[in-house]
Each structure stands twice: as C-alpha cells, then as structure tokens.
Amino acid sequence: MDENADQKIKSFLHYIEELGLGPYYIARARSSVPSYDQLTARARDACALARPEPSARLAGVSGLQPSPSLSKQPRAPTIPIPSGPSLFDEHIENDSLERIREDIGDCTRCKLHKARTNIVFGVGNQKAELVFVGEGPGHDEDAQGEPFVGRAGRLLTQMIEAMGLRREDVYICNVVKCRPPENRLPERDEISTCSPFLVRQLAVIQPKVICCLGACAAQTLLETNQGISRFRGEWFDYRGAKLLATYHPAYLLRNPNAKGEVWKDLQKIMSVLGLKARKK
Numbered sequence: 001m002d003e004n005a006d007q008k009i010k011s012f013l014h015y016i017e018e019l020g021l022g023p024y025y026i027a028r029a030r031s032s033v034p035s036y037d038q039l040t041a042r043a044r045d046a047c048a049l050a051r052p053e054p055s056a057r058l059a060g061v062s063g064l065q066p067s068p069s070l071s072k073q074p075r076a077p078t079i080p081i082p083s084g085p086s087l088f089d090e091h092i093e094n095d096s097l098e099r100i101r102e103d104i105g106d107c108t109r110c111k112l113h114k115a116r117t118n119i120v121f122g123v124g125n126q127k128a129e130l131v132f133v134g135e136g137p138g139h140d141e142d143a144q145g146e147p148f149v150g151r152a153g154r155l156l157t158q159m160i161e162a163m164g165l166r167r168e169d170v171y172i173c174n175v176v177k178c179r180p181p182e183n184r185l186p187e188r189d190e191i192s193t194c195s196p197f198l199v200r201q202l203a204v205i206q207p208k209v210i211c212c213l214g215a216c217a218a219q220t221l222l223e224t225n226q227g228i229s230r231f232r233g234e235w236f237d238y239r240g241a242k243l244l245a246t247y248h249p250a251y252l253l254r255n256p257n258a259k260g261e262v263w264k265d266l267q268k269i270m271s272v273l274g275l276k277a278r279k280k
C-alpha cells in the first residue's frame with residue numbers, strides 16, 4: 001500500500017477511535033494488504049498503555065468514581081504490560097518544572113527525536129488550577145516549541161477564553177513532547193517513554209482539574225484502552241485531581257457538530273472551578 005493511502009487509513013482510524021467506534025471488519029482473506037480490523041488494532045495499540053480500565057483502577061480510589069454507565073460497558077481487550085518498579089512512581093523530593101525540563105534534556109530516548117525540531121515541554125501558569133493535556137506536538141508546535149499554537153491551538157485558546165480564562169491562566173502540555181512524523185498517533189513505546197515526564201509535570205503543578213483533550217491523553221492518564229466516547233464528560237480521580245476527558249480541538253475542526261458536547265464538558269469544569277462564562 002502506498003504511504004498516502006496508509007496515512008489516510010490511519011487518519012480515518014484515528015477519527016473513529018476518537019468516536020470510540022470500531023473495530024471495522026472487512027473480509028480480506030485472500031489479500032496481503034492489512035485488513036481494517038488489523039489496522040484498527042494497530043491504531044488502538046499505538047495509543048493505549050493497556051492497563052486496567054478506569055472503573056477497575058478507580059474503584060479503590062476515594063472521591064470521584066466513574067459513572068455507573070462506564071462500569072457497565074463491555075471490557076475492551078487489554079494487553080499485559082511488564083510490571084516492575086518505575087523510577088517515576090517514586091515521589092521526587094523538591095521536583096519542579098525546571099528540573100523536569102532539565103531531565104528531559106536534549107532527549108534521544110525514543111525515535112521521535114530523529115525528526116523533531118523542538119521539544120515541546122509545556123506552557124502556562126506553573127500553579128494553574130486547570131491543566132489541558134493534548135496528544136503531541138504538530139507541525140506548528142514543533143516549529144515554535146510551544147503546545148497548541150496551530151489551528152487546533154487557536155480553537156483551544158477560544159475554548160479557554162469562553163471559560164472566562166486566559167491562556168496564561170492555565171497550563172498546557174502533551175503526552176509526548178516531540179512531534180510524531182506526519183502527525184501520526186504516538187506509538188506505545190513513545191508514550192511509555194515520555195508520559196512519565198507528564199506525570200511529573202502534573203505532580204508538580206497539582207491542578208484541581210485536568211482536562212484531557214482527546215483519546216490519547218485520556219487513555220494514557222486513565223490507563224485504559226477504551227474509546228473516549230465511553231467516558232467523555234465523566235469525572236475521574238487522578239492522583240487527587242479531578243480529571244475529565246473531552247474531544248480534541250482537532251476533532252472539533254473536522255466535526256463542528258461536537259462543539260456543543262465539548263462546551264457541556266467545559267461547563268462542568270467551570271462549575272468545579274467556580275468560573276463564569278465570558279460575556280460576548
């Protein structure tokens with residue numbers, strides 16, 4: 001299959017993943033071309049740190065629980081991950097965003113470093129009550145070294161302002177800090193290499209609310225491979241913060257009809273943070 005067609009299929013699978021749909025089945029018994037369901041499985045694996053689904057993991061956590069509807073959903077297949085101690089599970093005394101950035105250094109830990117221009121660490125208020133987490137830098141972010149500065153970023157800025165905030169009031173970062181080539185999904189090894197830095201950023205900032213933009217951020221922090229539409233708009237506990245996942249602004253650019261749903265999600269966040277919508 002030529003790269004263009006492969007990329008188109010991957011984008012389509014990304015799109016249906018955002019909707020929580022799939023897998024799609026097409027009989028291709030006699031073909032050597034990978035089937036849709038194989039590609040779907042690849043896409044799912046790519047952005048899933050397969051661990052217990054949120055309902056399982058959160059059941060023992062005090063505070064917020066996922067809504068009952070989530071626990072009634074059929075389980076998505078999970079892939080075992082190697083267990084063992086992680087450096088990043090330990091609390092790092094006197095950690096700071098500066099120290100995390102220093103630790104990242106001129107990173108070559110995963111293959112994403114090969115094509116990147118800039119590491120996109122994160123931007124905003126270091127004491128923010130609200131943190132937005134995206135997937136990974138795109139072309140504009142890679143060029144400028146700042147998250148969410150392209151088209152999707154401008155929409156995110158509008159969303160933040162509609163909530164009665166300014167971009168500099170919140171903190172914005174991504175699961176992976178280097179741009180995946182051709183804006184493909186970050187792959188599993190890339191996520192597992194880079195996400196510990198996100199975990200540390202969140203531990204330092206200690207926001208009241210984390211808003212995951214899209215499936216990748218939500219699946220990474222909630223350690224699930226369920227489709228985002230299964231739990232979008234619901235509250236979860238993430239290490240003492242309230243976490244809510246909504247659709248990615250890039251998805252909204254392709255599907256403006258979903259803006260109403262996202263606005264409802266943002267209003268939930270505003271109500272927790274005591275924010276009033278900006279007057280038009």
Ligand code: URA
Nearest residue numbers: 134135136137147148
């Ligand atoms: N999409 C993301 O997920 N993050 C960015 O920084 C830009 C686009």
